Amino acid sequence: MGPASITHEQLEAFDEVGIAELARRLEEDDYPTAFAGLGDWHLLRALAIHRPELARPYVHLVDQEPFDEE
Template identity: 45%
Template sequence: MNTLSLSKQDIATMTATDVENLAARLEQDNYTNIFDGLQDWHLLRAIAFQRPELVEPYIYLLDLEPYDEA
């Protein structure tokens, strides 16, 4: 089984174009198996935590909602 193994440095070198291509793949949802799509989703989520400015236009793909502890 292949696992996602990107370092913080890998994410630090990603460009807006890289994230745009990733988001396009997620939007098309044309994967040969569910695990490929899940891997892209996890990658986008990792980018969102480390470089939120790149993911801002595509945040809807992550279904993240503000969490209120109240």
């Protein structure tokens, strides 16, 4: 699921249980490919923007820490 396919209705349908499950998947990072979790990350990011009160406990999963590639 890319960012363009996330609808307002999907975001409004989320509740504490749904976002906790989304966060669990992201924390476990047990996706079949390196890019499979990207859809969940985009969804959590959209929730953090549009429903910050719901995403607040999981914002650490959206934040990107700086790193040195060398």
